[in-house]
Amino acid sequence: MNLELQMIGTGSAFAKSYFNNNALLQDGEFTLLIDCGVTAPLALHQLGKSFEDIDAVLITHIHADHVGGLEELAFKMKFTYKRKIKLYIAETLTQILWDHSLKGGLYQAGEIASLEDLFEVCPLVPGKPYELSEHIRIELIRTEHIPGKNSYSLYVNDHIFYSADMIHHPELLKHLVEDRGCSVIFHDCQLEGPGVVHTTLTELMALPEEIRRIVHLMHYGDNKDEFVGRTGEMVFMEQGRTYLL
Numbered sequence: 001m002n003l004e005l006q007m008i009g010t011g012s013a014f015a016k017s018y019f020n021n022n023a024l025l026q027d028g029e030f031t032l033l034i035d036c037g038v039t040a041p042l043a044l045h046q047l048g049k050s051f052e053d054i055d056a057v058l059i060t061h062i063h064a065d066h067v068g069g070l071e072e073l074a075f076k077m078k079f080t081y082k083r084k085i086k087l088y089i090a091e092t093l094t095q096i097l098w099d100h101s102l103k104g105g106l107y108q109a110g111e112i113a114s115l116e117d118l119f120e121v122c123p124l125v126p127g128k129p130y131e132l133s134e135h136i137r138i139e140l141i142r143t144e145h146i147p148g149k150n151s152y153s154l155y156v157n158d159h160i161f162y163s164a165d166m167i168h169h170p171e172l173l174k175h176l177v178e179d180r181g182c183s184v185i186f187h188d189c190q191l192e193g194p195g196v197v198h199t200t201l202t203e204l205m206a207l208p209e210e211i212r213r214i215v216h217l218m219h220y221g222d223n224k225d226e227f228v229g230r231t232g233e234m235v236f237m238e239q240g241r242t243y244l245l
């Protein structure tokens with residue numbers, strides 16, 4: 001069985017040359033969409049895919065580049081494909097997602113009054129592993145991003161770290177590698193400026209070499225090409241490419 005991660009987008013929130021940093025995690029029989037930003041419908045379309053191909057969606061945190069495509073996903077599932085897919089999301093975010101993000105567009109008297117009318121909602125407790133499919137097990141790890149906003153990175157199959165948007169947390173990366181057998185890190189990467197709400201390339205470059213060797217950079221800005229060759233052992237993920245895990 002091959003577990004595959006396809007990046008449908010690798011861009012930062014306001015990038016114009018790349019789609020939002022969203023991905024498909026597939027085990028052959030099951031397809032999980034990791035985050036569903038504003039650009040997700042077009043990104044899938046350009047890869048010859050659609051929401052029809054998705055079995056479940058997982059949300060890391062509530063910013064438009066991670067949830068802005070959920071209105072279209074929900075409407076298509078309800079009225080076109082007529083099925084409820086699983087929505088995996090931290091238990092702290094379920095109500096906020098509906099009240100603060102989706103209700104405005106999706107509410108319909110007598111038809112749609114809650115997330116449960118659209119999805120099979122699966123609230124997740126951080127620190128606890130969940131079997132999403134026969135070959136995909138995911139644990140949420142709460143990581144800092146924006147003050148007062150909960151955000152959750154992913155630990156997949158006990159060896160793959162997929163960061164949500166997060167400020168630098170080198171101790172977490174070291175802990176995962178040294179104590180928990182982490183062998184691959186997919187990490188958001190702000191190319192320039194101070195890392196107020198994201199991890200910067202400069203910060204990642206300061207990681208120990210043995211960690212840098214397993215870091216793949218994503219969620220980057222339009223000027224990524226200027227930085228090719230300037231990321232040490234770390235490699236940029238490529239939009240549309242499928243990575244075998």
Ligand SMILES: Nc1ccn([C@@H]2O[C@@H]3COP(=O)(O)O[C@H]3[C@H]2O)c(=O)n1
Pocket residue numbers: 012013014063064065146165196197
């Ligand atoms: N305090 C903040 C809050 C947000 N932002 C920008 O808004 C984007 C929202 O999506 P993101 O991918 O988290 O990246 C955030 C910053 O670019 C920012 O730069 N500073």
Ligand SMILES: [Zn+2]
Pocket residue numbers: 012013021063065066165219
């Ligand atoms: Zn983002």
Ligand SMILES: [Zn+2]
Pocket residue numbers: 061062063145165
């Ligand atoms: Zn964010």
